[in-house]
Amino acid sequence: MTEQERSVEQVDTLVVGSGFGGSVAAYRLAEAGHSVVLMERGQPFPPGSFPRSPAEMGRAFWDPDAGLFGMFDVWSFKGCDSIVSSGLGGGSLIYANVMLRKDERWFVNEPETPDGECEPWPITRDDLEPHYDAVEEMLQNSPYPLHRAPFDNTPKAHAMHDAAAELGLHCTLPPLAVSFAPEPGAAPGLSLPIVDAGYGNLHGLGQRRTCRLCGECDIGCNDGAKNSLDHNYLSAAEHHGADLRTAHEVKAIRPRDGGGYEVDYLHHDIHDRLRKRRIKTIGCNRLVLAAGTYGTTLLLLRSKKNLPGISDALGTRFCGNGDLLTFLLKAKDRNRVRELDASRGPVITSAIRLPDERDGFPGAGRGAYIQDGGYPEFVNWMVHSFDGPFERALKFMMGRVLEWFSWAPDTNLSKELSELFGDGALSISSLPLLGMGRDTADGVLELKDGRLNARWTTETSEVHFERLRKTMQSIADVLGADYADNPMWFRKRVITAHPLGGAPMGATPDQGVCDAFGEVFGFPGLYIADGAAMPGPVGPNPSLTIAAMSDRMSTRLLEEASAELRHTDERHAENRHPDTGAEPVAGTGSPDGVANDSAYGSDSGEVARTRGSAATESDRTSLSFTEEMKGFITFGATEPRTGELGEGRERMSFRLTITADDVARFLAEPEHTARAEGWIDAAGCGGRRPVQRGWFNLFASAGAEDRRLMKYRLYFTDGQGRPRTLAGEKNVLHGPPTRIWPDTSTLYVRVLEGHVDEEGDADAVIVGAGVLHIQLADFARQLTTFRTSGPGGPGSLIRFGRFFAGELWEVYGPDLT
Structure with missing residues (x-):
């Protein structure tokens, strides 16, 4: 390492961006014990800080060169305009909360191959299922409780379901990342205190409250009812030690000699009017890019000269997820009696699904969704005065007309939109409709005079957009409304909040920039974890799929880090079992079998090789x-x-990944020993503590034919740095088959002073004792975590299963002698 490299800050993993990709990755890696730095260009927005007045809205845009550091970042290209977010939590700050899974049969891309077949994605719904589950559990998604008072008084939701029924379409209440109830399983209600999740809140504020149906989701929820990423993944990541750095904008990346990456960034000082900004550099072993479709692709394009050999697919497969915004003016309910109030409720309550021909509907075309929109109650402030605002609106529209016919469009509209809103100029009335679906991902993102430019047109997706418009017009007819396209449609332009592609995944470097796990071809340790990695449209709202892919990427990253660690461990000739009094090698375990490479002093270049x-x-x-x-x-x-029952008892838990490096040896040796890596969590131990070294024995002999032991021995240090050992046993003793579950799911534990091997138990000082159990839901999840690596994986898994069942039969089976 050179003197210059030593002077640069070094971290294990750097995550760029805090949206659905970055926040998930930061949490997963921090929870696993990695040192994680997350850089977000925008500011934190705690509940109560989101802009509401005309003056505040006028500065709510992102354009650092104009001194604007707000959360709305507006882009304009030849074929589309886009609204994305800048702030801690990324797009979750301004999205409409819908968390739909990508339809199973929609994992394909058009155009068709020469033989008439659609090109498949390099990933399937089955690959994502467990990761969808994990994200949904973290975000606590739930459908809008339309059929319970006072939520039943939501005219637009009833109108959508009535219109769908009239037209023979399928309408649902999709899962929303919104807290309608104070905690899972509780009754919903308006403005109720939300129960803390257990890892605190990074904003350090008072009580969040449940949804009060104000329609402000897309401009930031000041009540904290919206389960945006700052309230869950990012707060949990910080709880586990992640360093979240706001106002840090990454500008360039490059590989580092010997492995890893160097990253150049700016630290914005929003109070520095002179905007004196100096580029700084940070080094990392692994780099996760999650700056959004535009941010990640722009960063890669600007850094392309530093990434020789990166796939020519960079910049390709861009699309807007088929987004189309229209309006139903003067809409009423199905009986034409009550005017709809689109401001009541969350922004989106309902989703109408248009079938895809791949669903078994010949001639249906590509699938799509239509969802109701909404707007805040206070939007009327925008139309109180038309004197100054009207002049600004006219100036804005004239500027756009001139831009449309120029050869060098200004691709960042934030400054001009800020001037437009000023004291308030525009208003939305009646019911917005939001369409999305499988458009054609044939757009290209490129650099033009140093700026990001998109070459994309609605023409190749004309059938998709016309199907959406026709269906929306039919909905308007049912509701007695006037149909209106968005103002940009006369030039066949769309407004998208879901830009995708630019650094797509593929099966090979010819097809994509990264593989199906997000790792960039030819650049080990460089990952893409956001919408840029999508090889085509998701169809429904893409947030959940982006988060699930990031969760899957994180699992693979942790597995590979674990493999690197084991290789390094073997090179240093570490013993499998502790010797009496010997100190273990320092390291950080993880629930996914991962430890921090740097803790072992491993050279990143050697690891990379x-x-x-x-x-x-x-x-x-x-x-x-x-x-x-x-x-x-x-x-x-x-x-x-x-x-377990003591008066001063406290909660304790652990999460371990048990690994048998050689299944054949594991099954053959009498003690059946495997490695245990992960964490222990108890307040009396200093909170969550990483396992430094750990061992697990499956069905070890206990001196009798009808008795076996499952043994755990975990070395860690408590919050005061004192060495501790968790020694635990599951006592598997002969009895009726009804004893199998309680015996194999109950662990009797003692916490000992020092790092003590089994022979030293009798003389060890016992610090504390208790009992741990596997909950049924956790056991069901455990069954999905079995993984094999190496030749003969399926066969090894079968042999392991037979061994496990056979040992249980030996203990609990009938005595046939």
Whole structure:
């Protein structure tokens, strides 16, 4: 490492951007014990800070050169305009909360191949299912409670379902990332205090409250009812040690000699009117780009000269996810009696799904969704005066007309929109309709005079857009409304909040910039975790799919980091079992079997060179699974059952990844020993503490034919730096088959002073004792975590299953002698 490299700040993982890709990655990696720095160009926006007055809205746009550091970043290209977000939480600050999964049969791209087949995505719905589950659990999605008072008084939601029924279309209440109830399972209600999730809130504010149906989702929720990423993933990431840095805008990236990357960035000082900005540099072993479709693609294009050999697919497969905005003016309910109030409710409550011919509807075309829109109650302030605002509106529209016919459009509209809103000039009336679906991803993002430019047209997706418009006109007819296109449609322009593509995933470098896990071809440790990686339209709102792909990417990243760590561990000739009194090598475990490379002192260049080599250099097959247990411990108690019920008991949990590096050896040896990596969480231990070294024994001998032990021994240090050992046993003893579940799901634990091996247990000082259990839901999740690596994986998994079942039969089966 050169003197210059030593002077540059170094981190394990750097995440760029805090939207649905970046926040998920930051949380997963921080939870696993990695040192994580996340850089977000925008500001934090705690509840209560979102702009509401005309003057505040006038400065709510992102244009640092004009001294604007707001959250709305507006782009204009030849074929479309886009609104994206700048702020801690990314697009979740301004999106409409809809969390739909990508339809199973829609994982394809047009145009068709020469043989008439659609080109498949390099990833399937099955690949994403467990990650969809994980994201939904974290975001606590729930449908709009339309059929419960007072939520039933939402005219636009009823109107959408009535119109769909009239037209024979399928309408649902999609999952929304909004808190309608104070906690999962509780009854919904307006403005109720929301129960804290357990990891605190990074804003450090008072109580969040449930939705009050004000229609302000798209301009920031001042009540905190919206489950934006700052309230969950980012708060949890910070809780686990992630360093979240706002007002940090990344400008360039380049590979570092010996492995890893260097990243140049600006730190914006919003109070510095002279805007004296100096480029700074940070180094990292792994780099996750999640700056959004435009941000990530622009960064890669500007850094292309530093990335020799990057795929020619860079900039391709751009689209707007088929977005189309229209309006139903003077809309009424189905009986033509009550005018709709689009401001009541969250922005979106309902979704009408138009079938795809791939769903088994020949001639239907490409699938799409139509959703109701909304606007805030206070929007009337925009039309109180037309004197000054009208002049600004006229100036703005004239500027756009001139721009449309120029050869060098200004692709950033933020400054001009700021002038337009000023004291308030525009208003939206009646019911907006939001369409989206499978448009054609044939657009190109490129640099033009140093700026991002998009070459994209609605022409190749004309059938899709006309189908949406025709259906929306039919909805207008049912509701007695006047149909109106958005003002840009006369030039066949669309407004999209869902730009996708630019750095698409593919099966090979010829097809994409990154692989199906988001890792850039030819650049180990460089990942893309946002909409730029989409190889085509998602169809429904893409936020959930982006988050699920990032979760899947994080799992793979952690698995590879674990493999690197094991390789490094082997190079340093680490022992599998502790020797009496020996200190373990320092390291950081993870729930996914991952440790921090830097903790082992590994050279990043050596790690990079050995990536992926373990499987090819060995014929061993490894097996791993993740286990989570929860219960109670009493510090001061010495017996587990006493500690579980003690007066001063406290909660304790752990999450471990158990790994048998060689399944054949694991099954053959009498103690059946595997590695255990992860974390332990108990207040008396200093909160969540990483496992430094750990061992697990499956069905170890207990001195009797009808008794087995599942043993756990985990080395860690408490919050005061004192070495501790968690020693635990599951007592698998002969009895009726009804005992299988309680015996195999109950762990009796003791926390010991020091790092103690099994032979030293008798003389060890017991710090505390208690009992942990596997919850049924956690066990079901555990069954989905089994993974194998190496040749003969499926066969090894079968042999493991037979061994497990056979041991249970030995203990619990009938005595046939």
